[in-house]
Amino acid sequence: MNEENIKQELENKFSYLKDAVIIKRKGRIFVAVELDKFDEVFAYAVKQMRFLALSAITGLDRGDAFEVIYHLNQEGRILLNLSVSLNRENPQINSVCPICPSADLYERELEDLLGIKVNGLAAGHRYPLTDDWPQGEYPLRKDWKAKISNQGVQNA
Amino acid sequence: MHNSEHYSEDVKIPMGPQHPSLKEPESFLISLRGEKITASSVRLGYNHRGIEKACEDRTYTQGLYLIERICGICSHSHSTCFSQAVEEIAGVEIPARAKYLRTLIGELERIHSHLLWLGVAGHEIGFDTLLMYTWRDREVVMDLLAALTGNRVNYGINTIGGVRRDISSKQKEEVLKGVAILETQTKYYIDLAKNETTLLKRLQGVGVLSHEDAVRLDAVGPTARACGVKRDVRKDDPYAAYAELDFKVISVNSCDVYGRTLVRLGELMESYSLIRQIISKIPEGAIAVKLPRKIPAGQAVSRYEAPRGEDLHYVRANGTEKPDRVKVRAPTLANIQSVSKMLEDRYLADMPIVIAAIDPCFSCTDRLIAIRDSRNKEKNTVTWETIRLKGIEWYKGQGIDFKSLNKKLTESF
Numbered sequence: 001m002n003e004e005n006i007k008q009e010l011e012n013k014f015s016y017l018k019d020a021v022i023i024k025r026k027g028r029i030f031v032a033v034e035l036d037k038f039d040e041v042f043a044y045a046v047k048q049m050r051f052l053a054l055s056a057i058t059g060l061d062r063g064d065a066f067e068v069i070y071h072l073n074q075e076g077r078i079l080l081n082l083s084v085s086l087n088r089e090n091p092q093i094n095s096v097c098p099i100c101p102s103a104d105l106y107e108r109e110l111e112d113l114l115g116i117k118v119n120g121l122a123a124g125h126r127y128p129l130t131d132d133w134p135q136g137e138y139p140l141r142k143d144w145k146a147k148i149s150n151q152g153v154q155n156a
Numbered sequence: 157m158h159n160s161e162h163y164s165e166d167v168k169i170p171m172g173p174q175h176p177s178l179k180e181p182e183s184f185l186i187s188l189r190g191e192k193i194t195a196s197s198v199r200l201g202y203n204h205r206g207i208e209k210a211c212e213d214r215t216y217t218q219g220l221y222l223i224e225r226i227c228g229i230c231s232h233s234h235s236t237c238f239s240q241a242v243e244e245i246a247g248v249e250i251p252a253r254a255k256y257l258r259t260l261i262g263e264l265e266r267i268h269s270h271l272l273w274l275g276v277a278g279h280e281i282g283f284d285t286l287l288m289y290t291w292r293d294r295e296v297v298m299d300l301l302a303a304l305t306g307n308r309v310n311y312g313i314n315t316i317g318g319v320r321r322d323i324s325s326k327q328k329e330e331v332l333k334g335v336a337i338l339e340t341q342t343k344y345y346i347d348l349a350k351n352e353t354t355l356l357k358r359l360q361g362v363g364v365l366s367h368e369d370a371v372r373l374d375a376v377g378p379t380a381r382a383c384g385v386k387r388d389v390r391k392d393d394p395y396a397a398y399a400e401l402d403f404k405v406i407s408v409n410s411c412d413v414y415g416r417t418l419v420r421l422g423e424l425m426e427s428y429s430l431i432r433q434i435i436s437k438i439p440e441g442a443i444a445v446k447l448p449r450k451i452p453a454g455q456a457v458s459r460y461e462a463p464r465g466e467d468l469h470y471v472r473a474n475g476t477e478k479p480d481r482v483k484v485r486a487p488t489l490a491n492i493q494s495v496s497k498m499l500e501d502r503y504l505a506d507m508p509i510v511i512a513a514i515d516p517c518f519s520c521t522d523r524l525i526a527i528r529d530s531r532n533k534e535k536n537t538v539t540w541e542t543i544r545l546k547g548i549e550w551y552k553g554q555g556i557d558f559k560s561l562n563k564k565l566t567e568s569f
């Protein structure tokens with residue numbers, strides 16, 4: 001399966017993905033998916049299209065919204081990057097752990113660093129911040145600034 | 157024979173964050189019945205330094221130096237992976253010579269990392285002679301890295317758009333000489349791994365991770381390849397000069413620590429071959445192109461086969477001289493989830509070597525410094541000066557006076 005076939009298959013299966021699948025270069029496909037459609041596209045890509053490996057999940061703050069990108073790959077070769085936007089007021093997304101068990105730590109990172117609620121994530125240690133990290137402080141949000149002075153790091 | 161049947165209850169043992177067998181902090185909670193591990197969980201994050209956030213406040217070039225410091229072992233992996241992403245967004249192709257030089261340093265780094273691992277593995281099973289031998293040999297490659305880049309660990313050879321130092325014909329000869337010594341030694345280690353009873357008895361059947369679990373948990377690098385998962389970014393998604401070089405992806409099906417040892421030893425031999433090819437094929441020409449300070453808006457995902465497996469960087473640019481987001485996923489984070497599986501139903505005594513066998517690097521994985529006194533919950537600030545003075549006082553208590561030492565040093569020059 002090459003990049004063109006993958007694009008075709010996604011567009012045929014999900015009509016709303018027409019124009020959303022972008023082949024950036026060999027081995028790199030980017031797809032922006034709406035939140036309500038995300039679960040089905042993700043499950044299809046993993047189970048039917050055999051993008052079995054999850055390389056990482058990137059969360060980022062665009063200012064107006066959060067964006068979460070799932071970097072999936074097929075046999076290590078082609079990277080399918082599925083991105084989804086979440087509103088800033090109440091950012092929530094369903095856990096993909098039932099499909100990709102390796103997502104656990106990446107999803108904890110989304111919760112810790114960006115304050116995105118991951119529904120269905122099993123109870124466990126937080127990652128990567130300390131247990132005494134103050135509540136409601138999410139360092140990767142753009143409006144969060146580290147309080148650093150030449151006296152050293154404070155409130156970190 | 158294990159003695160688990162004599163016990164009716166599990167005992168929970170915390171290991172870490174100051175771990176007896178690793179030099180970096182991480183914390184395992186082990187449930188034991190007798191000597192057998194019945195369950196384990198891991199807590200990471202002790203090395204989280206907020207590098208990703210810090211990159212957003214720095215220019216791409218400053219970020220490159222910060223990213224190189226994510227890890228003291230595979231520093232070149234991270235700086236190359238980041239540079240590749242930025243170059244891709246800028247739409248710049250770096251000169252062929254630069255690609256070869258990046259590959260050369262990358263393979264030398266793999267050699268130093270794998271030899272370091274072999275030594276640590278020897279140490280964890282009480283075979284310290286192997287540690288002494290491999291670390292002695294590792295100095296050969298460390299010297300080469302220092303000669304080529306100017307530094308032993310954080311090489312600083314990469315720049316966005318290429319590399320910063322060229323290689324001379326004399327250096328090429330030195331590299332070949334060093335590789336010849338290392339190859340002879342590695343053959344000796346391979347022979348040792350195949351015949352030495354200590355290694356065979358201590359590594360075979362230990363830390364088993366099935367092929368299915370390796371795939372399901374997305375293990376990477378030598379950990380995956382020892383379970384028959386033939387994946388290597390250098391082959392699957394070639395970068396730098398790998399598409400033009402000939403090499404084999406080493407994999408075995410034994411799924412244990414012994415297999416992970418054989419894979420790394422085999423990869424050392426492949427690295428020597430790769431380096432010889434690089435030295436004979438390296439094209440003439442420029443070693444870098446100049447990039448504008450402002451990188452156009454865009455995104456890129458860059459991958460790199462670090463000594464421990466797939467390293468992935470995601471960079472998003474917003475048209476300014478600073479990135480909007482830099483995400484780093486180092487190989488240990490991908491492999492750590494397999495560790496609990498490897499420890500299941502195994503002996504406590506195997507734990508150090510099983511953990512060491514994924515060649516964990518928690519600095520890479522955690523990428524914060526939080527200083528807080530847990531006893532009084534007060535925010536506590538420690539400055540470099542306080543740390544320095546504390547250090548001087550401590551040594552004074554031990555009978556070492558830096559003042560007189562400094563004086564002696566100045567006089568001797």
